[in-house]
Amino acid sequence: MSTVSLVTGGAGFIGSHVVDELIALGHQVLILDDLSGGFRRNIHPAAQWIEGSITDVALVDRLFDLHRIDYVYHLAAYAAEGLSHFIKRYNYTNNLLGSVNLINAAVNHAVKCFVFTSSIAVYGTAQLPMHEETLPQPEDPYGIAKYAVELDLAESQAMFGLPYVIFRPHNVYGERQNLSDTYRNVIGIFIRRALQGLPLAIFGDGEQTRAFTHVDDVAPILARCVERPAAYNQVFNIGADERCSVNQIAQLVAAALDRPCQITYLPQRHEVLHAYASHTRVQSHFGDLQRHISLEQGIRRMAAWAQTLQPGVSKPFAGIEVHKRLPPSWAALDASTLRQATP
Numbered sequence: 001m002s003t004v005s006l007v008t009g010g011a012g013f014i015g016s017h018v019v020d021e022l023i024a025l026g027h028q029v030l031i032l033d034d035l036s037g038g039f040r041r042n043i044h045p046a047a048q049w050i051e052g053s054i055t056d057v058a059l060v061d062r063l064f065d066l067h068r069i070d071y072v073y074h075l076a077a078y079a080a081e082g083l084s085h086f087i088k089r090y091n092y093t094n095n096l097l098g099s100v101n102l103i104n105a106a107v108n109h110a111v112k113c114f115v116f117t118s119s120i121a122v123y124g125t126a127q128l129p130m131h132e133e134t135l136p137q138p139e140d141p142y143g144i145a146k147y148a149v150e151l152d153l154a155e156s157q158a159m160f161g162l163p164y165v166i167f168r169p170h171n172v173y174g175e176r177q178n179l180s181d182t183y184r185n186v187i188g189i190f191i192r193r194a195l196q197g198l199p200l201a202i203f204g205d206g207e208q209t210r211a212f213t214h215v216d217d218v219a220p221i222l223a224r225c226v227e228r229p230a231a232y233n234q235v236f237n238i239g240a241d242e243r244c245s246v247n248q249i250a251q252l253v254a255a256a257l258d259r260p261c262q263i264t265y266l267p268q269r270h271e272v273l274h275a276y277a278s279h280t281r282v283q284s285h286f287g288d289l290q291r292h293i294s295l296e297q298g299i300r301r302m303a304a305w306a307q308t309l310q311p312g313v314s315k316p317f318a319g320i321e322v323h324k325r326l327p328p329s330w331a332a333l334d335a336s337t338l339r340q341a342t343p
Contacts, residue, residue, distance in 0.1 A: 002028045006069045008054055008102065009076035010047065011038030013177045014117065014169070014222075017215050018073055019044045021223035030067060032060075033076065042176050054098035064105040071226050072106050073115045074099060077146075080184040081121050082271055083330070084142035086322045095145035103149075103156055113163045113226045114153060120170040120237065120277050122147040130277040132168075132235045139272065150235065157233055165225045166235040167218075170277060174215035174298060175305040182316060182333060186246060187212065187299060190253040191306045200254075200261070201329065204268035206247035211276040213239035214291075214298035221286045231285045237277035242295055252296060256303035269327045 005022050009015035010031030016038070022029050029047040032054065043049050052059045054076050063069075077095045078084075084091045099116070106114050121143030122136040138144045153164040173187040181188065190200045218238055225231050244252075247263075254261035283290070293301075316333035320326065 002026065003070050004028045004030065004068055005071040005073060006030045006032060006063070006067075007047075007073045007075065008032045009038065009074075010044075011035055011040065011042045011049065012075065013038075013042075013174075014172055014215055014218060015073070015075040016042035016044070016176055017174075017219035018075065018222050019047055021219050022073075023047065025223065027071075030063070030069070032063065037078065037178055037181070039176075039178075053094075054101055055093055057101045060101045060105050064109045069106075069109060070112050071115065072102060072111050072113075073222065074102055075117050077117070079119065079142065080181075080317075081119075081140050081142045082269055082327075083183040083317060084140050084145075085270065086320050086326055086330075087317065088141050089321055090319060091141045092145055095142065096148050099145075099149040100152065103152055103162070107156055107160045107162050111162065113165060113232060114156075115222060115225060116149060116153060116164060116166050117222070118146040118150055118166050118168045118235075119143060120168045120239075120275060122150065122168065123275070123277075125272050128274060128276060130237065130275070132237060132278075132281055140270075154233075163232045165231050165233075167222060167225075167238045167282075168235065168277070169213065169218055170237070170239040170275065171210045171212045172215055172218055172239070173212055174302050176215075177302070179306060179309070183330070187249060187253065187302065190250055191257070191303055194253055194257050194259045195306065198262075199264040200250045201264050201266055202246050202250065203266050203271070203327070204273075205265065206250070206263070207245050208271070208273045209243045209245050209276070211240045211243050212249070212295055212298075214293035214295075214301075216291050216293050216298075220289045220291070221282065224289060225286070228285060234281070234285075236282040236285070237279055238282050239277060239279065240295070241276075241279060243276050244295060249299075252299050253303065256296075256300045257307075266329055267327065270325075 011033035
């Protein structure tokens with residue numbers, strides 16, 4: 001009998017790459033995705049796609065009733081840290097309550113392991129580098145929701161014996177990333193704007209730093225972690241060690257597309273200025289699975305892929321809940337959305 005794995009967000013960016021890895025390993029893969037951030041073109045033809053949301057508890061329960069699911073890979077989320085301050089209800093509904101629906105079903109159906117993609121957003125402004133032992137102090141609702149799910153998984157393991165593996169990836173980029181998203185994924189935003197001949201918009205002075213991670217250094221580890229019981233019930237930072245400023249990213253994107261590097265600096269928004277993590281633990285458990293894609297190589301690959309797509313339309317988020325202190329550029333997008341919705 002083949003192994004059955006459910007991948008939420010399997011039509012999205014990281015999720016579709018995890019699906020590819022699982023199919024190659026011989027898993028029978030179910031995808032639950034409502035295409036709110038993913039695309040039909042990302043769905044592996046050998047996977048079974050169920051169109052729907054993790055917030056639909058009846059659908060989630062029915063899915064587990066109909067299929068003997070061995071492993072859950074939970075990647076569905078709206079991962080916009082900065083925007084999450086202004087869409088609290090949407091953030092918690094999708095990223096926390098939707099996750100609880102899956103955890104409940106996994107417990108009730110004796111799933112063998114629940115793999116969850118959290119985020120280094122759980123750390124907030126922590127001592128650097130961020131270690132898994134660091135007490136999380138998230139500073140935005142997105143990080144708060146992710147950490148709440150982590151705590152619930154630990155409780156579910158202690159109470160019901162549900163095994164889990166938690167990954168905290170950071171700044172993952174690469175082919176299949178949603179280039180139409182206005183609010184997240186700076187490399188994708190820069191590529192889209194450069195292809196449109198627009199200046200690259202940077203909040204603040206551009207000296208904030210991150211360690212950017214190509215998806216090929218993440219997806220194999222997520223897919224194969226269930227094969228390694230020594231990793232069960234642990235939390236892992238996962239990502240690159242090389243740190244880079246947003247200004248440097250702009251230069252690399254322009255070079256990959258052979259375009260002039262035009263930058264527009266916008267007022268600083270509320271965000272963690274420097275974030276990078278220790279990867280000692282993930283290397284000790286999964287070091288043999290890492291592919292070590294360099295930042296320059298990864299951006300060139302992503303830029304080449306982006307140029308094969310039809311130009312996408314960037315749409316503002318339709319449903320801002322809190323308008324106070326909304327960054328001016330986002331406020332303008334929100335105002336535009338409201339005008340379009342007015343009869």
